Amino acid sequence: xxxxxxxxxREKELFKPIHENEVKMYVCGPTVYNYIHxxxxxxxxxxxxxxxxxxxxxxxxxxxxxFTDVDDKMIKQAKKEKITVDELANRFIExxxxxxxxxxxxxxxxxxxxxxxxxxxxxxxxxxxxxxxAYEVSGNVYFRARHFKHYGELSKQNxxxxxxxxxQHLTQEEVTTKEDPLDFVLxxxxxxxxxxAWDSPFGKGRPGWHIECxxxxxxxxxxxxxxxxxxxxxxxxxxxxxxxxxxxxxxHKFVNYWMHNGFVTVGNQNEKMSKSAGNFVTVHDLxxxxxxxxxxxxMASTQYRRPIHYNDDNMQEARERVQYFKNLYQNIDxxxxxxxxxxxxxxxxxxxxxxxxxxxxxxxxDFNVQNGLTVLYELTRAINQHLQExxxxxxxxxxxxxxxxxxxxxxxxxxxxxxxxLSEEVEALIKKRDEARSQKDFKTSDEIRDQLKGMGIVxxxxxxxxxxxxxxx
RNA sequence: GGCGGUAUAGCCAAGUGGUAAGGCAGAGGUCUGCAAAACCUUUAUCGUCGGUUCGAAUCCGACUACCGCCUCCA
Numbered sequence: 001x002x003x004x005x006x007x008x009x010r011e012k013e014l015f016k017p018i019h020e021n022e023v024k025m026y027v028c029g030p031t032v033y034n035y036i037h038x039x040x041x042x043x044x045x046x047x048x049x050x051x052x053x054x055x056x057x058x059x060x061x062x063x064x065x066x067f068t069d070v071d072d073k074m075i076k077q078a079k080k081e082k083i084t085v086d087e088l089a090n091r092f093i094e095x096x097x098x099x100x101x102x103x104x105x106x107x108x109x110x111x112x113x114x115x116x117x118x119x120x121x122x123x124x125x126x127x128x129x130x131x132x133x134a135y136e137v138s139g140n141v142y143f144r145a146r147h148f149k150h151y152g153e154l155s156k157q158n159x160x161x162x163x164x165x166x167x168q169h170l171t172q173e174e175v176t177t178k179e180d181p182l183d184f185v186l187x188x189x190x191x192x193x194x195x196x197a198w199d200s201p202f203g204k205g206r207p208g209w210h211i212e213c214x215x216x217x218x219x220x221x222x223x224x225x226x227x228x229x230x231x232x233x234x235x236x237x238x239x240x241x242x243x244x245x246x247x248x249x250x251x252h253k254f255v256n257y258w259m260h261n262g263f264v265t266v267g268n269q270n271e272k273m274s275k276s277a278g279n280f281v282t283v284h285d286l287x288x289x290x291x292x293x294x295x296x297x298x299m300a301s302t303q304y305r306r307p308i309h310y311n312d313d314n315m316q317e318a319r320e321r322v323q324y325f326k327n328l329y330q331n332i333d334x335x336x337x338x339x340x341x342x343x344x345x346x347x348x349x350x351x352x353x354x355x356x357x358x359x360x361x362x363x364x365x366d367f368n369v370q371n372g373l374t375v376l377y378e379l380t381r382a383i384n385q386h387l388q389e390x391x392x393x394x395x396x397x398x399x400x401x402x403x404x405x406x407x408x409x410x411x412x413x414x415x416x417x418x419x420x421x422l423s424e425e426v427e428a429l430i431k432k433r434d435e436a437r438s439q440k441d442f443k444t445s446d447e448i449r450d451q452l453k454g455m456g457i458v459x460x461x462x463x464x465x466x467x468x469x470x471x472x473x
Numbered sequence: 474g475g476c477g478g479u480a481u482a483g484c485c486a487a488g489u490g491g492u493a494a495g496g497c498a499g500a501g502g503u504c505u506g507c508a509a510a511a512c513c514u515u516u517a518u519c520g521u522c523g524g525u526u527c528g529a530a531u532c533c534g535a536c537u538a539c540c541g542c543c544u545c546c547a
Contacts, residue, residue, distance in 0.1 A: 010477090030547070043547035073545070157543070161475045165543045209545085231547030232478090238546095261547065262478090263540085270539075274546050302485090305478095307540080313484060317497045327510060370487060374495040384511050388504080442506055449508080460509045467510090 002057065002364045004227075005305065007235060007258040008154055012366055015257065017226045023054050023061045026217040026255075028230035028238070029111070031068040032092035033077040036099055037280035038299075038310060039231070039264040039273050045296060045412065046261040046304035047229045048105040050367055052410045057360070064220050065108045066213060067093055069115050070206055075195060085196045089113070099283040102292040103299075104412040110220055114212035117219070118198045121207045124215045124249060125186045125200075133248040137177040139189025139203040145182040148244040154258060155236035184241050186211045210241035218246055218254075228255040233274075235260055262307045264299075270309055281310065293413055294319050300411040303369050325408065328380055329415045330469055332401050335392050338464045342394035348386055349396045355379035356403050369411070376407060390463065422468070426457055433459070434466055 002015040017023050027047045030040045044065075051061050068074075069089035078088045093113075114121070125141055128134035134143050145151050145162075152162055159182070167181035174181075185208040190197035197204040217225065223246075230239065239258065246254040266273045266281065273280050286295065298318035302308050355375050362371035383400055386392055408414065422430075433448040449459050458471045 028547075031545085037547085040547050046547090071545085155542075156476060158475085162543070164475080169544045229547095233542065233546055235477090236542065237544090263547075265540075272541065272546090276546055306486090307479080309485085313497080317485065320497070324511095331510070368487085370485095370495080374487070377495060381512080385513095388511065437506085440506070446507075458509070461505070461507095462510080463504090469510095 002054075003366050004257050004259065005366045006256075007260050008255075010156075013257070017059070018222075018224065018256070021059055023059045023227065024221040024225040025051065025061065025063055025227035025229065026213070026221055026225065027063070027065045027228075028213060028234055029065040029067050030096065031071060031073055032089050032096060033074050034092060034275065035095050035282040035284040037273060037275065037282050038286065038295075039280065041099065041103060041283045041295075042264045042299050042308060043229075043231050043261050044100055044105050045103060045299040047259075048412060049300045049369070049410065050227075050229075050259070050304065051106065052412065053363055053367060056406060056410050057364075062109045062221065063106070064110045064112065064217065066216050067096070067111060067113045068209065068212065069093070069113045070196060071209055086115070089115070095284060099287070102287055103283070103296045104292070104414065112216040112220065114207060114216070117212070117215055118207070120219055121211055121215045122187075122198075122200050124211065124245075125202070125207075127249050128186065128245065131248065133245075134186055135179065136187075136202045139187075139205055140173075140177050140185060141187035141202050142178055142183040143186055143241070143245060143248075144179065145184060145241075145244060146180055148248050150247070151182075151244055152240065154240050154243060157236065184208065184210060184237065186245070210238055211245060213238070214242045214246040214249075214254075217242075218250065223250040223252045223254075225255060227257045227259060229259040229261065232260045232262060259304070261304045264308045264310050266310050270307070273310070290315070291319070291322070294322050296412045297322050300413075301369055301373060304367055322413065325380075325413065326415060327469075328384065329401070329404070330467075331387055332383070332397055332404075334462075334467045335387055335464070336394055336397055336401075340391050340464065343391040345386065345393035345396055348382065348393060349399070351382055352379065352396060352400050352403065356407075359407060363410075372407075376404075380404075422457070426452065426455065430459070430466060430468065437461075 003012045004015045005011070006013050025047070027043070029044075030036050036044075047063075047065075051063050054061050067089065070085055074085050074088060078085045081088065093111075125134060128143065129136065129141065132144075133147055134141055146159065152158055163180070163182050170178070170181055187200060187202050187205050188208055189203055189205040197206055217228065228239070228242075243254050263272045265271055266279055271277070271279065283295070294315065295318075298315060299308060301318065301321070355378060358375045359372050362368050362375055365371070379400075383397070386397075405415070429448050429452055433445045433452075436442075436444040436448065452459055452468075453471070456471050458469050460467050460469070
């Protein structure tokens with residue numbers, strides 16, 4: 001039984017999807033005015049890992065993640081680059097797709113864009129106006145936050161404190177148009193003729209930020225769905241507002257489980273990285289010099305709610321872990337294909353079963369990947385010990401390999417099949433080296449080993465013979 | 474000011490009442506012609522103070538430090 005920490009209740013709750021064996025989840029995606037930074041990527045990796053685990057446990061997951069493709073930042077950036085907002089969005093959506101693909105994030109079931117759902121957004125706002133939850137003032141449509149009696153519940157804030165905070169940040173326009181400082185905008189009027197805008201019953205304008213997520217999620221997943229995720233900084237006001245709008249309109253509970261991922265921090269002070277702070281590292285830049293698999297594993301191997309400290313020491317550790325797993329995988333293959341006979345080892349077979357069950361138990365507890373990985377390390381140590389025996393149980397190794405692949409798939413780490421053939425030149429060199437070794441001509445054999453290393457082929461001698469692997473780094 | 478999070482070895486980190494998982498790095502060792510890969514051994518009394526308890530890292534109180542949200546932000 002899977003337990004999920006629900007931000008709404010601040011407790012771990014037993015996960016019961018609305019429809020048995022089906023999970024419908026929505027994750028807030030980026031505003032596409034720049035390359036994503038590793039904080040954005042962390043969010044995407046966290047929820048992708050959660051999705052993959054749910055699938056590992058047999059659920060059919062519908063995963064929707066949006067693009068915010070129109071807002072002040074988009075307009076500003078497009079203007080600066082003298083291109084349209086749409087062109088800007090297309091460029092960085094493409095970049096997002098490339099970056100997330102590199103990180104082995106599964107494509108979403110749907111990636112809705114705000115600007116592609118303007119009609120639905122307008123209808124949604126109209127419904128709120130009809131219900132008296134929203135009002136129009138000179139082209140602005142605002143939501144009456146105070147009318148929604150659960151306002152502040154997600155972020156555990158009371159109305160007075162929220163009002164106090166909100167009133168300090170009002171623009172002059174908002175002071176004259178808002179009934180209440182707490183009210184938030186659903187529709188913004190066009191400021192100048194060149195600005196991108198759509199016709200609406202409230203005048204030419206564009207949607208506010210929060211409304212798009214309510215519209216897109218309920219349209220694609222239903223008025224009530226299972227999981228809504230996003231970064232911790234979205235709790236207030238974004239998700240609070242989403243709840244208010246959606247429940248005001250539908251009269252039903254919006255989301256059953258709210259999940260929020262922790263931040264990526266950088267620097268000595270472990271400060272939050274963000275676009276606005278300017279201290280961000282983009283995935284695009286980072287992947288110029290880093291194996292994407294390593295970055296993926298780095299972010300997937302911390303539980304989604306914990307902070308991740310991005311620095312080179314921690315990256316180095318991830319590099320070594322990924323290499324360890326690669327070696328394990330290749331060494332299993334090597335033994336599976338060697339000439340030795342198989343010898344049954346019931347003890348190891350049982351251990352594999354036990355550890356796989358322990359892995360599930362660990363992950364079922366709010367996706368505790370640290371404990372899950374610990375179980376995996378315990379098991380891999382036993383397997384590595386076994387691999388050194390003169391005879392191995394090939395049946396168990398095959399079973400373990402399958403389970404191992406499934407588990408690594410949850411973390412988004414995949415190993416290429418050893419399909420690459422060696423060139424004739426390399427094969428001849430390996431053969432020549434073996435001959436030299438059998439004649440104890442170690443000078444020659446070591447020279448050949450160095451030569452092969454220069455060609456990216458690493459040679460390892462084992463009691464079962466000489467094995468090779470490609471050095472990818 | 475309000476709300477929330479975190480504090481465990483050099484680093485990462487698990488652990489919510491019974492005398493500290495795991496990983497990295499370090500040290501030593503096994504295997505090897507030498508390597509590589511792998512394995513083995515080895516390193517902490519849990520931010521501070523006080524309380525509850527037979528017994529607390531784990532519960533309660535106070536304090537300190539760092540981080541975040543309250544305004545765009547994953």
